Amino acid sequence: MDVEILARIQFAFTIAFHYIYPPLSIGIGLIMVIMEGLYLKTGNKQYEILTRFWLKIFAITFGIGVATGIIMEFEFGTNWAVYSKYVGDIFGSALAAEGLFAFGLESTFLGILIFGWNRVSPRVHFISAIGVFLGSMFSAVWIVVANSWQQTPAGYHIVGEGVNARAEVTDFWAMVFNPSSVDRIIHVWQGAFLAGAFMILSVHAYYLLKGRYIEISKKAFKIALSVATIVSLLQLVSGHSSADGVAENQPAKLAAMEGHYDKSAPADLYVFGWVDDETQEVTGISVPGGLSFLVHQDFQAPITGLNAFSEEDRPGQVNAVFQFYHIMISIGMFLIALTLYASFLWWKGTLFDKKWLLKIFTFSVILPQIANQVGWFAAEMGRQPWIVYGHLRTSQGFSQEVSANQIVFSLVLFTVVYSILLLLFLYSLNKKIKHGPYNEAENPEEFLKYT
Amino acid sequence: METFLGIDYPTLWYLVVGLLFSGYAILEGFDYGAGAWHLFFKKDLSRRIAINAIGPLWDANQVWLIIGGGALFAGFPVMYATMLSAMYIPFMLFLVLLVLRSSAIKFRSAEEMKWWRKSWDIIYFISNVLIAFLLGVVLGNILQGFEIHENFSYKGGIFFSFLSPYAIIVGLTTLSIFMTQGAIFLLLKTEGRLHARLTFLLKKGMVFFITSFAVTSLYTLVFIPGVTDKFKENPLFFVLPLLAFLAVANVPRLVSKKKYSNALLFSSLTMAFLLMLVAFQLYPVLLPSTIDPEYSVTIYNAASSQKSLGIMLTIVLIGAPLLAGYFLFLYKTFHGKVKLDDTSY
Numbered sequence: 001m002d003v004e005i006l007a008r009i010q011f012a013f014t015i016a017f018h019y020i021y022p023p024l025s026i027g028i029g030l031i032m033v034i035m036e037g038l039y040l041k042t043g044n045k046q047y048e049i050l051t052r053f054w055l056k057i058f059a060i061t062f063g064i065g066v067a068t069g070i071i072m073e074f075e076f077g078t079n080w081a082v083y084s085k086y087v088g089d090i091f092g093s094a095l096a097a098e099g100l101f102a103f104g105l106e107s108t109f110l111g112i113l114i115f116g117w118n119r120v121s122p123r124v125h126f127i128s129a130i131g132v133f134l135g136s137m138f139s140a141v142w143i144v145v146a147n148s149w150q151q152t153p154a155g156y157h158i159v160g161e162g163v164n165a166r167a168e169v170t171d172f173w174a175m176v177f178n179p180s181s182v183d184r185i186i187h188v189w190q191g192a193f194l195a196g197a198f199m200i201l202s203v204h205a206y207y208l209l210k211g212r213y214i215e216i217s218k219k220a221f222k223i224a225l226s227v228a229t230i231v232s233l234l235q236l237v238s239g240h241s242s243a244d245g246v247a248e249n250q251p252a253k254l255a256a257m258e259g260h261y262d263k264s265a266p267a268d269l270y271v272f273g274w275v276d277d278e279t280q281e282v283t284g285i286s287v288p289g290g291l292s293f294l295v296h297q298d299f300q301a302p303i304t305g306l307n308a309f310s311e312e313d314r315p316g317q318v319n320a321v322f323q324f325y326h327i328m329i330s331i332g333m334f335l336i337a338l339t340l341y342a343s344f345l346w347w348k349g350t351l352f353d354k355k356w357l358l359k360i361f362t363f364s365v366i367l368p369q370i371a372n373q374v375g376w377f378a379a380e381m382g383r384q385p386w387i388v389y390g391h392l393r394t395s396q397g398f399s400q401e402v403s404a405n406q407i408v409f410s411l412v413l414f415t416v417v418y419s420i421l422l423l424l425f426l427y428s429l430n431k432k433i434k435h436g437p438y439n440e441a442e443n444p445e446e447f448l449k450y451t
Numbered sequence: 452m453e454t455f456l457g458i459d460y461p462t463l464w465y466l467v468v469g470l471l472f473s474g475y476a477i478l479e480g481f482d483y484g485a486g487a488w489h490l491f492f493k494k495d496l497s498r499r500i501a502i503n504a505i506g507p508l509w510d511a512n513q514v515w516l517i518i519g520g521g522a523l524f525a526g527f528p529v530m531y532a533t534m535l536s537a538m539y540i541p542f543m544l545f546l547v548l549l550v551l552r553s554s555a556i557k558f559r560s561a562e563e564m565k566w567w568r569k570s571w572d573i574i575y576f577i578s579n580v581l582i583a584f585l586l587g588v589v590l591g592n593i594l595q596g597f598e599i600h601e602n603f604s605y606k607g608g609i610f611f612s613f614l615s616p617y618a619i620i621v622g623l624t625t626l627s628i629f630m631t632q633g634a635i636f637l638l639l640k641t642e643g644r645l646h647a648r649l650t651f652l653l654k655k656g657m658v659f660f661i662t663s664f665a666v667t668s669l670y671t672l673v674f675i676p677g678v679t680d681k682f683k684e685n686p687l688f689f690v691l692p693l694l695a696f697l698a699v700a701n702v703p704r705l706v707s708k709k710k711y712s713n714a715l716l717f718s719s720l721t722m723a724f725l726l727m728l729v730a731f732q733l734y735p736v737l738l739p740s741t742i743d744p745e746y747s748v749t750i751y752n753a754a755s756s757q758k759s760l761g762i763m764l765t766i767v768l769i770g771a772p773l774l775a776g777y778f779l780f781l782y783k784t785f786h787g788k789v790k791l792d793d794t795s796y
Contacts, residue, residue, distance in 0.1 A: 095525060420554075421550065
């Protein structure tokens, strides 16, 4: 295999693995802050038990997120040297801001959050929790800004030619608030909230099914359900706004997402389908003119299709982009239905009576994770063949000095180490859940006396 | 070219990057150094205490690496890209070892089984030793220069060429100074028999450091081109090594008086002086080319635009005091000897 493909496989693998963890810690972080806030407000020890329990899971998740994140920071330079030189002037300032403002905040307060229970007052501990949570939110901001700039560059000009060409900042705020930044930051944050909320829903649904920790599980379940219901609805809004942006700024990507080939014709909206790139046909169930309606509020409005772009300027994997995008949407819709129904039962007062519903919640933990992953796959594969949209091709971005053997070497290393890491994560997660928030032989008050 | 206080932006950014990597070396120096002694402690409890001595701090200390890397990417993208792609293998090993090291910290004490803890202890020890060594190896390579041709294209060896004799010596020196730093830090955080053992180990560490430092100095004078010329030009090249030597000579005295914080300060100063020496030796070059000095990566041909550097200097001016505040608070909170409780690793 050639260097480009290997470099892309390695990047996809390391970023996809990394992206399991930060959304989970952002989402758990939010609910942990709510739990600790409720504890401080009400003085109810049950919230303290919940905070302590979720903090343990947060700590592991956060730790793996950091470890795998450092790799990303340096992988740009090792594998994508040409790209790094090209975007350094722009990407760099976002990354520097991330390190200083976001990572500095979260990593210093993390120590106090995890190890400081007996060393600082409850109020300072709560402030540390907020610090870590805000830090992780800021991290997402800067990273998504950098990626969004690759999707919709703004506030820059190109200097130099050939191998020495590079983008330079002309307007910092235009670069930061490039056309896709805000939509995508919100979409990513909300995806993270859902990942965390469904983790908490899953674990406490499991306890409720097993008849363990009933009282605190009901409390935690209701907090997480409130977050999940609101956010999954809001996700529809940010998703729509994000897609509108894609229609305006990256028409080739939008066309790939719906498998729309005609140069300029009304486009359908598929519920599901299969794209044949050879015949340019999509087989599936669709709302005729649906995409036109969503973008222009008119079923007859023409949408730019893939054929409006020359072969080398449009995404190569149309069906993959289509599938990833549609899986994300289907999951989003399912989560809305699930949380609305559960909220309805809560309102009726029968939320915890239906075992099958708790079972669905137990297994639903995987769904936001899948949606987050495939959403990014659609976004990144839809951007192809560009690494910086309209300016630098992915095939021009990788390190010229690096050989295929070197990448194979590091790819094997990462595969081995990440497999171990995933096993360790699942193992310790399982152990912590099985063990539970406290020893059931004792009562909760006893538990807190020892801590 | 724009200036601030009479200094041009690339030079200012060079100072920022230098400061960040010095902070990284000093803070993670005692983290990695403490880990490099790990198998020298025999009892399980001692090992647990040693890990928990850095427990609440190491994640924060690692911030310096992340900001340093970001600062290099942001300010000198050409340097970042050329160095990382040319030093592909050592950096990949470094990154994987970082992951293994943090896993060891997190998972080592999670289980009681002997085999489990032993395996993690070995992984932890080896990864700390190799991380320290590799950082020095990269530094050694930078001092020696790279086979850089026109347009910053690297044409040197790709698999094992990074392990030159000089790079190995610098790697060992780095390991030795980290181990000195680590032992002093652990003296500050421990009590009883472990403490006594560390007093003994620190002596070995200092002998290791002074020997390898002497070898590196000689080797540098004899084999690294251009060093002697610079010595004639600038008296700083005598002053800085002398200061480094005086600082490290102060350490045993302070340790025997049990003034461990001061000892840590002086071994940190040793590191700072040595890194300043490196910075002066290179300036304004970042990566010397062994083919033609014209092809070297310098702070001027590697720098981001004036506009971008200006933005980032503003970011640093706002962010640095904040970060300093967080760090003061963190270190104040975890001041004193290690006390294990149920939140410990």
